[in-house]
């Protein structure tokens with residue numbers, strides 16, 4: 154097997170809530186291949202966001218290791234995260250929001266504006282470069298967040314339910330766009346979602362997590378059934394789609410019920 | 418006539434009636450006209466002072482003092498506030514001093530400020546800057562601390578430098594609170610400048626009010642009070658405008 158892009162080994166994370174210990178992650182070990190699109194599904198509160206934040210370096214693991222492999226000589230940033238909540242800066246226009254990471258890396262104004270323009274075009278924001286986020290719809294704001302992450306050209310993209318807050322139609326459009334952009338760039342992606350459908354249509358593999366404390370319950374290979382480039386409509390009408398859906402749902406159902414018992 | 422129109426009419430008629438009552442009471446000497454000059458007499462004096470340039474001179478000098486002191490206070494308040502809000506060590510070093518000295522009424526510092534900065538312009542700038550800096554620091558710190566965590570996370574995720582965290586995240590994120598602090602400070606500045614000019618100055622609106630009272634030129638004193646009100650209203654309007662321009666994303 155080729156060298157993985159991301160290697161997680163025995164990742165644990167414990168939070169202290171007053172004097173009570175909450176284990177968010179318990180022994181996550183995982184390899185993600187270069188250029189792989191990995192989706193992560195699991196019941197609410199099982200530690201998906203925590204795992205992504207640890208990979209992003211925004212949170213530290215209680216124990217375990219995270220390694221992101223760089224191509225030799227590469228100066229690309231290790232990761233860029235698209236957050237679960239709305240995360241574009243309300244005080245920056247679309248162009249400056251998208252160019253934020255490039256500015257942080259020291260690119261001059263002219264240069265970074267030139268670099269973000271093709272990405273803004275790709276996510277359908279041409280003509281809105283000077284708009285402030287409050288002048289945009291929810292879907293457009295999420296496009297800005299995605300453009301910001303892609304513009305930074307990271308080794309690995311971390312996406313935490315980027316479309317969860319959007320309506321169904323907008324979500325379908327953005328999924329198709331994401332797939333198209335991803336197929337051009339072939340970035341390594343970790344993609345958290347609550348939607349089994351989204352996980353199947355977008356991913357190479359789907360990681361199903363157990364209820365808290367989060368563990369790897371099963372990893373399901375989708376890629377061999379649905380090679381790239383993919384047509385979302387064709388995927389959804391294939392009988393294999395139903396099989397995958399049933400399998401993931403039955404894995405999740407047990408965990409969701411376990412989670413609701415724990416919190417009840 | 419609907420309620421809205423009635424209210425609009427009331428807001429014009431009530432002050433007019435009050436002025437009229439004042440005028441009548443003063444002329445008929447129901448109230449002591451030596452202390453409560455008739456509005457018509459005050460207006461006459463206003464025109465005289467306007468034409469002689471006296472009024473403009475005092476107003477401009479006060480305006481200049483406020484502008485300079487306010488700018489010094491605001492700029493240093495924002496810088497200190499950002500540092501206190503973002504850097505724990507700075508907070509540990511400065512927060513106790515700020516909290517301990519904040520409750521001192523700033524007017525009470527005037528004698529000290531005059532000793533340190535002399536009777537000239539510097540002491541006027543200083544007292545206003547002192548009054549402003551506290552309110553701006555406190556609002557900036559609170560603005561920074563209430564920035565939604567997600568924006569700080571984005572900054573960290575993209576490895577923004579400390580400087581960029583200041584200029585691109587903390588400052589704009591705290592701006593609504595900073596401007597709110599500036600608005601409160603403007604009121605404080607007016608109080609302080611009028612006090613400082615009454616105590617130790619040869620010009621300015623505060624000087625005008627106080628000296629005319631001492632030599633019993635009551636109409637002039639009222640003109641001074643009126644100008645202080647006009648100045649306050651104009652500066653408040655200026656800050657409202659600034660707020661609209663600087664934080665368009667907060668506009669409803």
Ligand SMILES: Nc1ncnc2c1ncn2[C@@H]1O[C@H](COP(=O)(O)OP(=O)(O)OP(=O)(O)O)[C@@H](O)[C@H]1O
Pocket residue numbers: 168169170175176177195196197198199200201202203204237365
């Ligand atoms: N900063 C924190 N302090 C204390 N507990 C935390 C903290 N962050 C997360 N947790 C706890 O860790 C667990 C996992 O949280 P996490 O946000 O990773 O879940 P999630 O899988 O992303 O859930 P969702 O699907 O609802 O977004 C939860 O029980 C949560 O309460």
Ligand SMILES: [Mg+2]
Pocket residue numbers: 201202203237313
């Ligand atoms: Mg989450």
